[in-house]
Every structure is written in C-alpha cells, then in structure tokens.
Amino acid sequence: MSTAVIFGASGGIGAALVDTFSKDPQWSEVHAVARTPKVGQPRAHKVVDHQADITQEDQLAQLARVLPAPDLVLIATGMLSDGADLRPEKTLKQQQMDSFERLFRINTFGPGLVAKHLIPRMPRDRRTVFAALSARVGSIGDNRLGGWHAYRASKAALNMLLRCYAIEMTRWNPQSICVGLHPGTVKTDLSAPFRGNVTADTLQEPAQSAAHLKSVIDSLSEDHTGQMFDWAGKPIPF
16 A cells, blocks of 8 residues: 655645545555645545645655655645736746746745655655656747746756656666656636636646546656656656
C-alpha cells in the first residue's frame, strides 16, 4: 500500500486530486496539505488534512517530521493573477518587480522548499513520484506567442528545478520519477479571467483534470523522469 501527499488541497484541482486518489484502493493514505484547509468538508477515512504554507520553510520542516514516508508527492499549487494589480503582462513594458517576486515565490520557490523537505523522506527501494503542476506556457521550446512574462518565467524556472531533482533522485533511487504536469485549462479560479477563447470541449472540470492527471502519473516509468507531460500524457518540451 502507498502513501500520497498532495499540496494545494483546498484549490480546485488539488481538492479533486485528493478525492480521486482517495478512491483508489492502491493508496492507503492521502495526506491533503493546504495553507487554509477547508473546514467541515466530508473526507474519506484515508484522507488526513494538514495545514502548511509552501512558502514558509519552518511549516514544511514541521510537516515533514509528522508525515509517513511518501510514495507520491504532488504539488497542485500555483498563481497567475490576483484579480487586482497582478495580471499577466502583454508587453515587457508592463513588467513589475512585485509580480516577479509574488509569482516566483508561489510557483517556483515554494515547490523548491517542498522538494527540499519531502524528497529526502521518500523511499529509495521502490517506485516513487515527485510531481508538480507546471504549464505549457512555461515551456521555452513551445513558446510562440510571448507575453505573460513573470508567469512563464516562474514556470520555466520550476521546470529547471524538476529536471535537477530528477537527476539527483535517480542517484538515490533508480526507480524514482520526477516530472512536471500540465493540467490543461480547468474550470478554477486561476483560469476564470482567461477563458474567453477556450471552447467548451477543451475546458475541463476539476474532477476530469484530476482523473487525467492520475492516469498520467500511473503510466509513468523511470524513463520519463525529468520531463513534462500534458493531461493526455503527451510530452511537452521544457
């Protein structure tokens, strides 16, 4: 039996991932981590809620001490805009230091701290997966439109970290897998202001996205480590 730890468990995709993994008998425990856990929501008996902010290293260190060794660590946190001052840039002239700092803190530095405290606790004698939600727009090789500078850069930096972690993890455990996952366009608060050109057949409900992402994770082998995949399992260049 296996243990999963899912960060961002109070978000749209994160909550759906907790629900999806908790329904799979393969997973004996699903630890749901959120900065502000939802109070009073019904949970499967195997789900354990934790409070931790991924940008607060002391909280992550404390969390790591109480968690069992995880076979899966899945980071489903992310930030694109705040509905006010922080919005994707259409031109380099709109770049702001505050935007870079806020997006890198959530999209890059936070997952990096999670990796620091959770990867060393993962088993080294069997298959393990460390995954983080990235984004197609964070792909340097796939960038044809430009714009969204701070968000793209924060996700591209996350992708580089994941590649580095994959190399290091393989030295400890040849069966380890470290990947980025692109969930597609999902009906969540993050995507809400930017769905004007998204057709109904490509917009996913959180439960759909979670099912697709779990299917991708289930299909991964050590040959896939250090790469990024979309919700359909297709590779995306870093």
